[in-house]
Amino acid sequence: MGITEILKKYSKAGNNKVFVYCFETPVGKMIASADDDFLYMVMFEDSKNIEKTFHIRAMQLSCYFLEEKNKLLNQFENEVKDYFEGKLHRFSIPIKTFGSEFQKDVWDKLLEIPFGSTHTYGSLAKMMGRPASHSRAVGAACGANAHLLVVPCHRLVASNSNGGFSCGLDRKEWLLKHEKKFSSLK
16 A cells, blocks of 8 residues: 555544655655654655554544645755765654653663664663663564654664664665764764
């Protein structure tokens, strides 16, 4: 099902407008949604949970989706362009997350991982004051992250591999190499 069909399927009646914009990046087409105050979602068009995420956002926000760009999405597209050019190492766009308290804690900790570096799932659990055995729960929270790139779950790796990524390990590896290249130029 294409993005237009997904938006029609999950739009709700009401006054809450959420704008949806698709644009190309060096690693594939990105889809972002926002209203005038917050960015609600950033995913790649081939992300595993894209339809489910739109369904959940529609219910949480009681909104209807418009396939057009607003001021916030224009700002986000510019920040993404700067990110891929190596000029931006931390996004400034205001986001709104939806999840459990644990998931939100994981996402907040992810924002602390510097551009160009990585942590393991277990080390992030320890940073949160939890045992390393919570690494699977940390990984599950990363899988539920609806703000790809902005909340940099790609910077978490397994202790013996790059771990998983909801939109493909090739893309995760590309992003990690990209950040390492530009972090060494600082």
